[in-house]
Amino acid sequence: MSNTLTQTWYMTQRQLMAIARQPAYLLITLIQPVVWLFLFGNLFKKVVELGGFGTTSYLDYLVPGIVVMSALGSSMWTGMGTLEEIERGTLNRFLVTPANRGALMNGNVVQNGISIVVQSVIIVLLGMLGGAEYPGGFGGIVILVAASVLLGTVFGALSNALGMVVRQRESIIGVNTFLLLPLTFLSTAFMAPAQMPGWMRHIADFNPLNWAMVAGRSAMSADPDWGDVLTRGGALLVLAVAAVWLSTRSFKAYQKSV
Template sequence: MTALLAGTWWMTHRRLSALLRRPAVLVITLVQPVVWLFLFGGLFEKVVELPGFGTGSYLDYLVPGVVIMNAVSLNSFAGMGTIDEIERGTLDRFLVTPVRRGAITNAGVAEQAISTAFQSAVIIALGRAAGAHYPGGAAGLAVLVAMAVLVGVVLAALSNTLALLVRDRNTIIGLNVMLLLPLTFLSSAFMAKGLMPGWMRHVASGNPVSWALDAGRAALSDDPDWGSVAAHGGALLALTAATVGLAVLSFGSYQKSR
């Protein structure tokens, strides 16, 4: 365990040092969620007048949706970094050192989690500046950021698994483009589930993106529903553990093929 923790620390330090040398990446990737926030916030402002929407401000409803969807889009392409390391030979060199394979995976998870948390905080601040309210206070916002991190790690782990197994950029890009819209619009990111068609509502209920949104919004409400937070957050945490475990196992498959 000590070796795993030490390896995770140094591998995370390496990845964060590389990220800090190119901070423009974090800024550039914020452009899309900022567009979502202000464009959709203005475009669908009157949708809250529909009976049964359940909130008086669309911006209040939208901010958690943008936070979670930014986590999805930010982390879906994490496997591209793994492809870069495979092509440079960096990953092969790490796999013949004493560093644990779990440490390599954990470092990627830590980097994506920190990036996601930072961008989530920026979006929350921009939403507040635009007039959004967060009745759940600091605790509710902490839950929302945690849910964004968890759903981001799920997508990053799956992207890395795919990169290790297929080692093809076009496959990763194609699958991500194909999945991004269904994950977005078959969730409660932009529309209350009660106003969706029946079949779409059932799909959204099984969508991990909706789990993150349901937990975040439950924690941010005037009267936080901690039971809903625990149920949806627990399901998302279990899925996170499973996908990270899958990413670690994929290193074995990759190593055997070398």
């Protein structure tokens, strides 16, 4: 077990070093959430007057949505890194070593989780500078970040599995483009459930993106609903375990094909 964790951390470090060498990529991943946060925060700030948001400040409501949405957006591209490893032949070279196969496959998922933590903290701090308040305190923020990491693990692992199966950049781009907007807008990212059409509200109940938002928002409120936090968080955890298992299975299938 300890050997598996050590190897996973080694693979994670490889991914972190690769990202550190791309300052432009880091800048873009931070700029996009800021644009969403302050552009939408100012454009729709009066929408809270409709009621149902649980706050008088739209920015308070929006911050958890942007945190979770950013986690989804970054994790859905994890499979591109796996595909790049395949195209360069790096992954195949690792296959002739005794390295743990789970570590080879999930190193970039762990790296993505670390990136989500950093990105989420920055968004929360920027929201605070913009005037957002978090009645749930530090504990609520931790739960929001944890929910975002679980969501990122789900879609990062699924993206890895997709990369293993299709092995084409165009297919990954197409799937991500197709899923990103529906998952985002069929959730409570920008609008309170009470203001959504009934059919959208019912679909949001089955949307993992929305599970993370509900858990995070509830934990950050002045009066958290711990039932919501535990049920949504638990569902995300189960889904994350299943996605990692599927990712590992797809890697074993790839290994047999080379």
